[in-house]
Amino acid sequence: MTTPPRGVTAHPSDSLEEYLVNLTRRRFFGSLAGTFGAGMGSLALAQLVGAPSAAAAASAPTPEDILRNLPHYAPKAKRVIYMHMEGAPSQIDLFDHKPALADFYNKDLPDTIRNGQRITTMTSGQARFPVAPSIFKFHRHENNEQGLMLSELLPHTGSIAKDICVIRSMHTQAINHEPGITFFQTGTEQPGRPSFGSWMSYGLGSANSNLPSFVVLITQGIGNMQALSARFWGSGFLPSEHQGCRLRSGKDSVLYLRDPDGVSRDDRRRMLDLVGQLNETEFQATLDPEIRARIAQFEMAYRMQMSVPELTDLSHETPQTLEMYGPNVRTPGTFAANCLLARRLAERGVRFIQLYMRGWDQHGNLPSELRAQCEAVDQPQAALVKDLKRLGLLDETLVLWSGEFGRTVYSQGTLTSENYGRDHHPRCFSLWMAGGGVRPGISYGTTDDFSYNILENPVEVHDLHATMMHLMGIDHRKLVYRAQGRDFRLTDVKGSIITPVIA
Numbered sequence: 001m002t003t004p005p006r007g008v009t010a011h012p013s014d015s016l017e018e019y020l021v022n023l024t025r026r027r028f029f030g031s032l033a034g035t036f037g038a039g040m041g042s043l044a045l046a047q048l049v050g051a052p053s054a055a056a057a058a059s060a061p062t063p064e065d066i067l068r069n070l071p072h073y074a075p076k077a078k079r080v081i082y083m084h085m086e087g088a089p090s091q092i093d094l095f096d097h098k099p100a101l102a103d104f105y106n107k108d109l110p111d112t113i114r115n116g117q118r119i120t121t122m123t124s125g126q127a128r129f130p131v132a133p134s135i136f137k138f139h140r141h142e143n144n145e146q147g148l149m150l151s152e153l154l155p156h157t158g159s160i161a162k163d164i165c166v167i168r169s170m171h172t173q174a175i176n177h178e179p180g181i182t183f184f185q186t187g188t189e190q191p192g193r194p195s196f197g198s199w200m201s202y203g204l205g206s207a208n209s210n211l212p213s214f215v216v217l218i219t220q221g222i223g224n225m226q227a228l229s230a231r232f233w234g235s236g237f238l239p240s241e242h243q244g245c246r247l248r249s250g251k252d253s254v255l256y257l258r259d260p261d262g263v264s265r266d267d268r269r270r271m272l273d274l275v276g277q278l279n280e281t282e283f284q285a286t287l288d289p290e291i292r293a294r295i296a297q298f299e300m301a302y303r304m305q306m307s308v309p310e311l312t313d314l315s316h317e318t319p320q321t322l323e324m325y326g327p328n329v330r331t332p333g334t335f336a337a338n339c340l341l342a343r344r345l346a347e348r349g350v351r352f353i354q355l356y357m358r359g360w361d362q363h364g365n366l367p368s369e370l371r372a373q374c375e376a377v378d379q380p381q382a383a384l385v386k387d388l389k390r391l392g393l394l395d396e397t398l399v400l401w402s403g404e405f406g407r408t409v410y411s412q413g414t415l416t417s418e419n420y421g422r423d424h425h426p427r428c429f430s431l432w433m434a435g436g437g438v439r440p441g442i443s444y445g446t447t448d449d450f451s452y453n454i455l456e457n458p459v460e461v462h463d464l465h466a467t468m469m470h471l472m473g474i475d476h477r478k479l480v481y482r483a484q485g486r487d488f489r490l491t492d493v494k495g496s497i498i499t500p501v502i503a
Helices: 017-023 023-038 040-049 055-061 063-070 099-104 177-186 196-204 266-285 289-312 319-325 335-347 366-388 462-471
Strands: 079-085 138-141 148-151 162-170 214-219 246-247 352-357 397-400 412-416 419-421 429-432 442-444 455-457 479-485 486-488
Touching: 017 023, 063 479, 079 177, 079 196, 079 366, 162 455, 162 462, 196 214, 196 352, 214 335, 266 289, 289 335, 289 352, 319 366, 335 366, 335 429, 352 366, 366 397, 366 419, 397 462
Parallel strands: 079 352, 079 397, 162 442, 214 246, 214 352
Antiparallel strands: 138 148, 162 429, 397 429, 412 419, 479 486
């Protein structure tokens, strides 16, 4: 019988092919190093397979070196609450007031404005591009400047105008939802990279050992909803314990967290200890870091058996607090319930809290669907900011509200006063931020009279990420992770800090 490579235990019934299939790449190279030693044979093999030379490996910073220096400077924010409005809210109906458009109703958008910009296949066949001014009124809300104009659909958000910074000059390269959302979550349109929350978990860890450092909450919206991929909160090539942990709205907030009937907590502890010993033995043989990640995840799940039920129990919240979040706060999975959970997670030191609100993809029937969506989010998101402020947490919590791109000024399909839609628009859109070192009560960036092109202070997704990392005490150029032969970072090779929005 052929002797298996060192570090691989053969079972009597195994064939050679079976244990070669089970070899990991690390085990394979480790066994070769043990067989050939450190002589010319292993050096030549390393060159053939592209392994780094000893000198290069010695000069490259290790993950431990990179993490040892974090944070790079005193942070203004300790955590992030990121509310992503999946589907792309219409900035022209919510934040970017263009009253002069009333004179252009149902007239074609001038070619000088569109200027040959690529559009999606959903409107590329249209003979006309009729301008559709917003049918909603805008109101001026007092802030620290001349007053913030917001849609009548956001009266509660208007009540926190003094606390938020609205950026109207965001832009992105992505024109479709999947790459657009991926770009916002990971810094690239290509799938497979670590999400923003995973980077923060990897770099800064958690202030609560009983809860994950990155938690995801999802609300089903109204109307057309795009697919929501788990890779949006995935860890990519980072160790898997840094992926987002989704809290569900059903009976079990986290699947498989409860012990089966007849299994006591002591039984579970003994089982985990035994499995941990077996995994540690396997790690010593293979040096596969995912084994250590698995051990850490098992231990976290054990601690979460106590911490998650306490987290989701709202019985100790005052009636005044529950009323502030609105009538849906007691219904699990609603945006109101998830906003309150986000505040409770922030209180408990969770590093990155991601809320997804689906249903903003309004290609048709925009007026009624936009009303319903805003009714679902307006009061809870304002309550979240007020609640954080009441508890003294807003100054150290960075809050972000954004979609993946904006919406066109022209109508998709037939234009009538109460029935129209808007296509995707990446060239300009709006978002808002609050707390965590952001200048409150300001707006930044301007667009043209059609909310189509940016006139002043453009902000790109990498700029937003660089700024948020800066507020968290991280130099976005220095938090890197070596994978596939190169150093990766959230902002890739781009990103400039938006200093005017920093307090």
